[in-house]
Amino acid sequence: MTVLDQPGAYQLAPPPGWRPQLDPAPLLPDAEPYRLLGTDAAAALDPALLTRLYREVVRGRRYNEQATALTKQGRLAVYPSSTGQEAAEVAAALVLEERDWLFPSYRDTLAAVARGLDPVEVLSLLRGDWHSGYDPRATRVAPLCTPLATQLPHAVGLAHAARLQGDDVVALAMVGDGGSSEGDFHEALNFAAVWHAPVVFLVQNNGFAISVPLAKQSAAPSLAHKAVGYGMPGRLVDGNDAAAVHQVLLEAVRRARRGGGPTLVEAVTYRMEAHTNADDATRYRTAAEVDSWRGHDPVLLLERELRGRGLLDDDGVREAAERAEELAAGLRTRMNQDPALRPEDLFAEVYAERTGQLREQQARLTEELAADAAAEQQSQAGRSGR
């Protein structure tokens, strides 16, 4: 017998009290992004849902085009486009109930619009108007978040608070491949898993963080693989397949709602435009690469599926385009009107009650404005008096 077999010999044992916490296997994402459109499984999809997705994605594409045009006309200060990402943007909005909360980043204005918000209000930030143009409490959409991923812990805290109160509320937080490198991404997912919070994290992997490609952003097997490290499931889905991303997100929302905890969903997509109108994408990617995604366009994939199943004809396409044009035309008209901002608002909501210093500063500004107005009147009177 060996030394180890002798009586009283040293017994190999794991550290005291150690138990494997969780089987990691079910948490791992599929090897390939999940797809529905164009597969046999698509036949089982609800035609009404498909049609709705199609109309929303077409509308979303028109919205993106119109918003981009508005920057060229100087009506928007900046527009970070989600052209090419309409399926994921729209799905994020459609899977939520009215009582749920959405936490968008600055690129996710389409998700807010698809949720039913007034596009002019949503675009307030990007117009150079007030930082948040809509009421987050009433709409249950958090303000567009500029510092990436910093709103992810907010989503966790809100979902946690709702669960503590016994309220059936799910939070859906949106971030990109770039944002997934931020510390707040890590901390939010960790908190969400430890607290079993009803949150869905949607990572739209659109290939770039401005100019930095995914390969320089992360060495993970996929961004969805990050989930296992936190103890939550990770799902990998074709972000341009509206039906697939809708289904995956809906499953995640339902799971959260019935107490199953958080999920990380990675939607693989592509940012067809530059980072914003101010960016020159030719400096870091080729036209050939961009073109290679045109055949995988979210609008195209839906149209192909619907036509193939006899659910869409030319009339339907035209109708969807007309509805989309209504949105664009309304946006154009309203954005052509200058917003009326009040300098007094600068002081109104810094605190619940203005400090003495703020009251003084506001009084000074009011004086300056009055003096400017008086001077303007005088010079006008002077001119017209000639």
Add this chain to the structure above:
Amino acid sequence: MSAPETADTARTAEPEPAAPRKPATMAQALNRALRDAMAADPSVHVLGEDVGALGGVFRVTDGLAKEFGEDRCTDTPLAEAGILGAAVGMAMYGLRPVVEMQFDAFAYPSFEQLVSHVSRMRNRTRGALPMPITIRVPYGGGIGGVEHHSDSSEAYYVATPGLHVVTPATVADAYGLLRAAIASDDPVVFMEPKRLYWGKADWSPEAPEEVPGIGRAVVRRPGTSATLISYGPSVPVCLAAAEAAREEGWQLEVVDLRSLVPFDEETVVASVRRTGRAVIVHEAPGFGGPGGEIAARVGERCFHYLEAPVLRVAGFDIPYPPPMLEKHHLPGVERVLDAVARLQWESDWTEGGGK
């Protein structure tokens, strides 16, 4: 050492407690404030590292998890940005989070959440999403703490519009101001002078005396010769300096700011206009410290009443020193008296310090 309390006139006839009343420490008063706030308002939630089972490294949250449950007094993962970010979300949903940062310098990872969101969310949303969050920060030195345990970071918070910055120097204020901070709909960075945590005072949790609210300074010791303006751990230093100064013939007035933002300009200006001389005392480094802002304001409002420039006694402009050297860095009684001596007494050409 604890600041001498003003006579308690607030207590009316009450049945004598069965047991003799023990003096309470600041840490106990803070604990009681948290407890009373949580009992009075179910939306108050405490969260932070070690606040639950351990009761906090300074025991300030002792007993809360036991009394109110782990859902209301929660041990969080070790991630300050996540803690404060989660608190933002909780506040968005209508809760009143009270976050503990374990030590002053460990709050820095949460600085982005504080400046980008906590301080701006109300303004950003035109009042739709106020941030009724209290962030408790044990600060200051003099406890022999190794690197990162003795910082005074209030200058960063004072420089961030949208935050209230509050700091008690007495046991009664610890209770009263923390209750006020929690009840406030504004985000409050509540700076707790850790070296005063164990200072005792004749204060009863059963009948906590009323104290002035946030935004009011208090004259702790009236005087005529010069005004010492201070807050937090430097208030007892100023009171000791004022006591020692009597031998030099100075009657020093000591103003405890209690609140850096909102700043009580009225009380400070009234005092300096009376005395004609001012010294500001704080542990934070002098350059860029709150004393500079206060000195500028006092200079502007009291210029024609001043007999001498407004002086500051502050920490050196160095990273906080090792504990074995910290006594050279911290403003002490001697340095305060040296500053008072430099207030150009030779210019006092009228009888009794007139103008």
